[in-house]
Amino acid sequence: MSMDVHARPGRRVRSIPLHRALPKLLREPAGALAGFAREARGEVLRLELGPFRPYLITHPDHVQKVMRLEWTKHQRLGMFWRPLERLFGHSIMSDGEHWQNSRKVLQPLFTARYVATIAEEVSRRVAGRVEEWDEYVRSGRDFDAATEMSRILSYIVNRVLFGDKLSREDGERIIPAFEQASYSLVYRILMPFMPYFMRIPGDRTFLKAVQSIDDVVFPIVRKAMAEPDDNLDIISVLCRSVDENGEKLTEKQIRDALVSVYAASSETTAMVLTWLWLLLEQHPDVAARLQAEIDEVVGDGPAVPEDIPRLVYTRMVLQETLRLYPAGWFLPRRVVEDAEIGGVRIKAGSSVLVTPYATQRLGEFWERPDEFDPERFAPGKAENEGRRHRYSYFPFGGGPHRCLGEPLFYVEAPLVVASILSRFRMSVRTPGPFDTGWAASLRPRKKVALGVSFNGRDRSEALR
Ligand code: HEM
Structure with missing residues (x-):
């Protein structure tokens, strides 16, 4: 590491030179950032990436400043967000007035109370989808974990967002489109300084991919606007909403909101569940305890909403999975007003990167930080009783941009895990190790093949 004198008159900032930063970032981006943060013990760092020199912010105090205390100085603008604008438009995934209005409209739809009203339907959908896996057992075929998790999650999200207005076929069409968008965006994120008139x-x-998404979403939006109803799905609510000027939302505004929430909700949860199968394979003791809880609470399944409060260990496993593999791993901000973080002066116009992946693996805040240990989240444990720094664990972000989907996640994810494990035994067929790859949500770099068999109970009927 070297010292950057240009950051004066504040504290000198350590920097990671290009020849060290770039190869590591290209090989394993999340791991590289976590490694740099660990070496610096959470101090502010500057990544020297040629024309682009973002600050890496990982200490919980500093994260809190960026995300909450001085959030207006650190906005979701700039080079990292521009590529996303082409997908999300000006919506909840932006900043400023558009974000504020979008959040006002969407927030009431994601409260725990609202999620409770749809939990029954979510559990029915999960059960229906999980039963279809019998076909994998019959045929002995493996399947791709990320794709299959995305299918289940999209099916749930389609209900929440679109009611019954999106056919299952259309739902399946947009999954690969979102996946392609997530991967192909990476080049723009890696080369944020490249002008848009140049194709990369x-x-x-x-x-x-954006065109395929629009081909599915716009016709549904038009139809919903032409035939308004009183339903509580998000598209219906958006059709009844007004913008910051009191005007009815346009079809583009509704499209932007739907696409943003779709991306924020289905891919993130699907990726967390993909990492979960890898972790369970590597930790048979945790897998056995999880299975025992699900056998006891859910039995033959499928899981129903009343099971959720009793799936205590399942929740701990999910929390620990989110610590090691927070799907929203990359939270860039543009500094719009001169700021000071950890004694380092940061000029307006600079970029800062916040990454829960790195912070949640800092040895200063976590014992055995790389170890998968759901016990950390046992109810009543010291760490849980307020001693842990609020921003040492922030898989759902923090401050005014905090994720709206956390209550939904803690309903859908336990239902999916418990419904799957009440019916099947899972095994990972791809040999590890599994590094993180470059994508908008934290994904394993290589595909993960899963095999399923029925668990111990008699499912012979299903094989007929
Ligand atoms: C494991 C699952 C999820 C993870 C890890 C996750 C993570 C995050 C994070 C880190 C942010 C903050 C982004 C930032 O500060 O720039 C965020 C924002 C957001 N998330 Fe999630 N999320 C998840 C699931 C969901 C679900 C299920 C939904 C919706 C149903 C959702 C909707 C949103 C929305 C709308 C925002 C933007 C909030 C705003 O800026 O005002 N997320 N999410």
Whole structure:
């Protein structure tokens, strides 16, 4: 590491030179950031990436400043967010007035109380989808974990967002489109300084993916606007909403909101559940305890909403999975007003990167930080009783941009895990190790093949 004198008159900032930063970031981005943060013990760092020199912010005090205390100085603008604008438009995934209004409209739809009203339907959908896996057992075929998790999650999210207005076929069409968008965006994120009039790899795939999404979503929005109803799904609510000027939302505004929430909700949860199967394979003791809880609470399944409060260990496992693999791993901000973080002066116009992946693995705040140990989240444990720094664990972000989907996550994820494990035994067929790859949500770099068999109970009927 070297010292950057230009950051004066505040404290000198350590910097990671290009020749060290770039190869590591290209190989394993999340791991590289966590490694740099660990070496610096959470001090502010500057990544020297040629024309682009973002600050890496990982100490919980500093994260809190960026995300909450001085959030207006650190906005979701700039080079990292621009590529996303092409997908999300100006909506809840932006900042300023558009974000504020969008959040006002969407927030009431994601409260724990609202989620409770749809939990029954969510559990029915999960059960229906999980039963379809009998076919994998019959045929002995393996399947791709991320795709299958995305299918289940999208099916749930389609209900929440679109009511019955999106057919299952259309739902299946947009999953690969979102996946392609997530991967192809990476080139723009890696080369944020490249002007948009220049085509770079990924652009064509990205634009095609956005077009496929629009081909599905716009006709549904038009129909919903032409035939308004009183339903509580998000598209119906958006059709009844007004913007910051009191005007009814346009079809573009509704499209932007739906696409943003779709992306924020289905891919993130699907990726957490993909990492979960890998972790369970590597930790048979945890897997056995989880299975025992599910056998006791859910029995033959499928899981129903009343089971959720009793799935205590399941929740701990999910929390620990989110610590090691927070799907929203990359939270960039543009500094819009001169700021000071950890004694370092940061000028307006700079970029800062916040990453729960790195903070949640800092040895200063976590014992055995790389070890998968759900016990950390046991109810009543010291760490849980307020001693842990609020921003040492923030898989759902924090401050005014905090994730709206956390209550939904803690309903849908336990239902999915418990319904699957009440019926099947899972095994990972791809040999590890599994590094993190470059994508908008934290994904394993290589595909994860899963095999399923029925668990111990008699499912012979299903095989007929
Ligand atoms: C494991 C699952 C999830 C994770 C790890 C996750 C993570 C995050 C994070 C870190 C943010 C903050 C982004 C930032 O500060 O720039 C965020 C924002 C958001 N999330 Fe989630 N999320 C998850 C699931 C969901 C679900 C299920 C939904 C919706 C149903 C959702 C909707 C949103 C929305 C709308 C925002 C933007 C909030 C705002 O900026 O005002 N998320 N999420």
